[in-house]
Amino acid sequence: MSVLVYTENWDGKFKKLSFELVSYASKIAEMLNTSTTALSIGNVSDDELKKLGTYGAEKIISVNDDKLKTLENKAYTSVIAEVAGKEESKVIITSNNNTGKAVAPRLSAKLKAGLVSGATNVPSSLNPFIITKKVFSGKAFANVNIKTDIKILSLAQNSFELIEKNTTPSIENYSPALNDELFKTNVKDVEKQTGKIILTDAEIVVSGGRGMKSPDNWGPIEELAELLGAATACSRPVSDEGWRPHTEHTGQTGKIIAPNLYFAFGISGAIQHLAGVSSSKYIVAVNTDKDAPVFEAADYGIVGDALKIIPEIINAIKDIKAS
């Protein structure tokens, strides 16, 4: 048996998320006294695959088939299930991003294996197997007992630190069964966001709310984001008004994010908004209303007009960087 971790790639490259997953899998393998196997689906070079060894993958199974170029939920589920069977994996780990959410539940039903999504840590107990996750949009944690022999965990983003282990992994190229019945959906077109930091990946997020007063006032937010290598985001009213695309909406029904630093400019901090950002390590809030609920969630606050304060922050950062 081993712990199997599915590591997604983006155009043949892994990112921090992939390495977090391997670190997490490797830690659980250590607790279970077993080894870590990573599964990669797609065209990934051996050099790139070996990077997974840095974080503890001892064996890498690489599946590279043109049929799997785009995400077909049924087929990916079948591949992961087949590899888990072959490796006799008792713990299977995926991300909790869009791909993880599409595939992990199917895998759970296929293998009849209990799944906890959005796990925030390694099991607090192995027998019973208890995993903690956030519930009620971050207002509470639940300790969930997985009662089946095979356990599936999807890891909440930015919730596990990278741990370097520097193992030299073995690489096995594997061809799973892929019958046509698995392929029912067709990807007709792909539109990639280029040059911008992806919101759910970002270490720093700069976000604006209705206090920004008009979509024409987003220039400084974008400038600050660019200066810090940050992603831009917004509150729900702003996306509902069409000031910003709905993909930027952070909050309970939008994106749930957990960056290192979150700037909330002109956002009052409705409970639904805070549910989406409260996992941020640090929150900076700027709002004219000193009683705005956003300050209850914030680490640093300024009572003032965001439109006036943002340019001053930009200048202060430029000064500090120059000194």
Add this chain to the structure above:
Amino acid sequence: MKILVCISNVPDTTTKVKFADNNSVLDKTGIQWIINPWDELALTRALELKESSNGAIETITVLTVGAKDTEPTIRKALAIGADDAIRVDTEPKDAYYVALQIAEVIKNNNFDFVLCGIESSDYNNSLVGGMVSELLNYPSVSAVSKLEINGNEVIVNREIDGGKEVVTAPTPVIAIVQKGIAKEPRIAAMRGIMMAKKKPIAVVNPVNAEALTSIENFELPPAKAACKFIEPDNVKELVQLLRDEAKAI
């Protein structure tokens, strides 16, 4: 075409959650119950599709797995415009248990197209839609932010990390939908509320099924330290704190 929209009965999103019995169960005292926000958007989109389908979409059915106390939420969905409803009469045990119940209903009623919200705002699992798809061996498309139907094919925008894809799938299929699918949830009008009272809710018995997981207990997050306020004429201090204290920039 017959469309099924799965709806979950959840506490209003502004609820301050409390737990009872040694933190093992949610304390339901004083909670207002609503249609799970993503399911409400799914229902809204289903109704828009029906209205513009020239009769090709015959009915929109909503389905809930829950005890009788979920009926006010089901009535809300009927008031918004669903034609009829099915309630599987059981307390949900876990996502797999709920998925088995839903799969059974779909098998028995020949729905061509099923919509599920991407997660529920109570347990934030994002599991049921995917599980139902696998149990029925249906294709699924997840993270759907735009949805059209063309004959026996659905055309969706699926969000991927850093972009979107246009994906087509033949029915029967399950679409797991998120923000963007409809602009705003529809609000029930007085006429809808009156009509909802007469619309049928079929109550069906659950199938025997086991749960794969159980919640042992809940914990509340630790209290957060108070916000450190910086004077608006001293923005420089904020930047210094972010660099030296938080080490975040």
